[in-house]
Amino acid sequence: MNLSSKLQALLPKKRWQRLLLEAALFVAVILGAQYWQTRDLPLGAAPPLAGVLTDGSSARVGAGDTAIGAPTLVAFWATWCPVCSAEEGNIVAVAKEHRVISVAMQSGDAATVTKHLQERGIDLPALVDADGRHAANWRVSGVPTHFVVDASGNIRFRVVGYATTWGLKARLWWAETFPA
Numbered sequence: 001m002n003l004s005s006k007l008q009a010l011l012p013k014k015r016w017q018r019l020l021l022e023a024a025l026f027v028a029v030i031l032g033a034q035y036w037q038t039r040d041l042p043l044g045a046a047p048p049l050a051g052v053l054t055d056g057s058s059a060r061v062g063a064g065d066t067a068i069g070a071p072t073l074v075a076f077w078a079t080w081c082p083v084c085s086a087e088e089g090n091i092v093a094v095a096k097e098h099r100v101i102s103v104a105m106q107s108g109d110a111a112t113v114t115k116h117l118q119e120r121g122i123d124l125p126a127l128v129d130a131d132g133r134h135a136a137n138w139r140v141s142g143v144p145t146h147f148v149v150d151a152s153g154n155i156r157f158r159v160v161g162y163a164t165t166w167g168l169k170a171r172l173w174w175a176e177t178f179p180a
Contacts, residue, residue, distance in 0.1 A: 037160035040139055046149045047137045049074065049101065053125035054114045059101045062153055071156070071175035072099045073168060074147040076129075076140045079107040079116045083162050084144045088122055090165040095124050098172045102126040105135045105143055150175040 048062040061072055075091050077084035094100055104113040104126040113128050129135055138147070148157040148171045157171040 034160070038158040040141070041145070041147075041155075041158045041160070042139055043155050043158065046074075046147070046153050046155050049103070049127070049134055049138065051127045051134070053127055054104075054110050054117065055125035057125065059127050061101055061149055069151050070099050071151060071172045072101060072149045073172060074101045074103065074138075074149060076103045076105050076135055076138070076143050076145040078105050078143045079113065081143045085120075087144060087162050087164075088120065090163060090168065092122060092124055093165045094168045094172070097169070100124065103129050103134055105129045105140065106132050148172055148175050150180060152180065154180055156180065 046062040048060075050060040050062075051058070053059050061074055073091075073094055077088070077091075091100060091102065095102075102124050104116075106129065107113050107116070108128075109130055110128045113126050117124065117126065127134065135141075138145075142160060144161065144163065146157075146159040146163050146168065147155050148168075150156050156175040159167070159171075
């Protein structure tokens with residue numbers, strides 16, 4: 001019996017079994033990749049994040065956060081990031097129902113970030129992280145990177161890469177419904 005015959009014998013004979021096996025493998029690869037991408041990101045108590053947003057208001061997450069009571073989406077992005085541009089509508093949609101702190105990482109000064117947001121028609125203020133200090137504190141090495149911080153100031157979910165509106169809303173709902 002050659003190798004091809006042995007592999008054929010191991011594969012399920014029925015089509016639905018094969019499809020189920022392929023779907024399980026696909027999910028395992030996606031979850032494995034997500035785990036690998038988030039392995040160095042903080043979990044547990046959120047690092048402090050505080051500053052003035054592009055609209056002049058202040059933002060704070062972590063120690064001393066006065067917005068305790070609702071989960072927060074902390075979204076690191078950059079003006080030069082094409083994936084960030086592709087998902088910006090998702091972040092804006094989430095911000096209509098949930099607290100969002102947008103962090104513009106290494107994208108220039110406040111005037112540059114504000115101009116970018118206005119040109120794209122985005123009504124979402126951003127915390128400017130021109131020198132990458134906040135990103136380093138949160139151990140963010142690539143954008144987009146998202147954190148869901150619960151009402152107690154703990155990071156509950158971490159997502160690297162493109163995130164869907166429903167995926168972010170589901171994580172925020174989970175953090176609100178099932179406190180740690």
